[in-house]
Amino acid sequence: LTRACDPVVVKLGGSVITRKDEPLTVDERRLAAAAEALASFYRARGDAPPRLVVVHGGGSFGHYMVEKLRSEKGYLGPLETAEVQHAMLTLSTRLARVLLDLGVPASVHPAHSLCGPRGCDLRRIVEDVILGMVPVTYGDAIPGEAGARIVSGDTLAVQAAALLGAKCLVFVTDSGGVYGADGRILRVYTGSEALANVDQRAPDVTGGMRAKLAEALEYARDHPEATVLIVGVEDLRAALEGGEAGTLVKPMG
Numbered sequence: 292l293t294r295a296c297d298p299v300v301v302k303l304g305g306s307v308i309t310r311k312d313e314p315l316t317v318d319e320r321r322l323a324a325a326a327e328a329l330a331s332f333y334r335a336r337g338d339a340p341p342r343l344v345v346v347h348g349g350g351s352f353g354h355y356m357v358e359k360l361r362s363e364k365g366y367l368g369p370l371e372t373a374e375v376q377h378a379m380l381t382l383s384t385r386l387a388r389v390l391l392d393l394g395v396p397a398s399v400h401p402a403h404s405l406c407g408p409r410g411c412d413l414r415r416i417v418e419d420v421i422l423g424m425v426p427v428t429y430g431d432a433i434p435g436e437a438g439a440r441i442v443s444g445d446t447l448a449v450q451a452a453a454l455l456g457a458k459c460l461v462f463v464t465d466s467g468g469v470y471g472a473d474g475r476i477l478r479v480y481t482g483s484e485a486l487a488n489v490d491q492r493a494p495d496v497t498g499g500m501r502a503k504l505a506e507a508l509e510y511a512r513d514h515p516e517a518t519v520l521i522v523g524v525e526d527l528r529a530a531l532e533g534g535e536a537g538t539l540v541k542p543m544g
């Protein structure tokens with residue numbers, strides 16, 4: 292049996308905490324379920340809480356706003372960029388409020404304050420983890436000369452995990468794992484299994500499940516000691532405690 296995940300990075304998918312089909316709408320029930328899983332894991336360790344970073348996605352806040360504003364103008368100028376940033380900050384403070392109410396010292400760090408044209412520097416959030424905070428960051432719009440670039444929550448989660456030396460990197464999605472060709476959730480994804488649906492157009496401006504899997508696989512390859520999982524919100528607590536749930540991402544060799 293593996294020990295609990297500490298340090299750990301949890302990426303909450305926009306598909307989990309928002310209602311994909313309703314613009315700018317939080318899925319209150321699933322947001323609460325995710326926050327409760329994080330909080331019960333965090334609080335179970337009393338005076339020695341786990342070192343935890345939370346990253347979340349955009350769902351019907353970020354992805355929706357980017358698609359809408361890009362289709363109107365063709366790119367994200369300063370005003371559109373600020374609108375996307377505002378939508379994401381709104382979603383993030385909703386999550387942080389729920390975590391705070393459950394006793395988790397959630398501290399929002401907008402990715403647009405951590406990232407610039409030359410990439411992201413997540414050292415500030417790692418410093419805060421050491422000081423007992425639970426940093427929350429998220430996929431965001433980063434201003435650029437040819438319009439804003441979208442940094443994905445999946446990418447931020449991988450970067451945070453590398454910097455933190457995370458023992459576990461847990462992606463929470465509405466799918467609850469990775470569907471194999473037969474439509475059933477794979478227990479292990481090594482990168483060579485055939486997948487269902489993965490090339491369907493995702494409501495996701497940063498590449499959906501295919502991009503997530505590519506990043507997760509690369510991370511798992513470079514950090515063989517880390518556990519990389521894709522799970523549903525109902526399995527998050529068990530995954531954090533080191534149990535088996537969802538799909539384990541583990542390249543062969």
Ligand SMILES: Nc1ncnc2c1ncn2[C@@H]1O[C@H](COP(=O)(O)OP(=O)(O)O)[C@@H](O)[C@H]1O
Nearest residue numbers: 304305306348466469470486487488489499500
């Ligand atoms: N083979 C697959 N396994 C799991 N999910 C898949 C697969 N192919 C497509 N998907 C879609 O990917 C979505 C999850 O990816 P995404 O929306 O990017 O998640 P996130 O909420 O983390 O951004 C699921 O809603 C699912 O419909």
Ligand SMILES: [Mg+2]
Nearest residue numbers: 348495499500
């Ligand atoms: Mg996504």
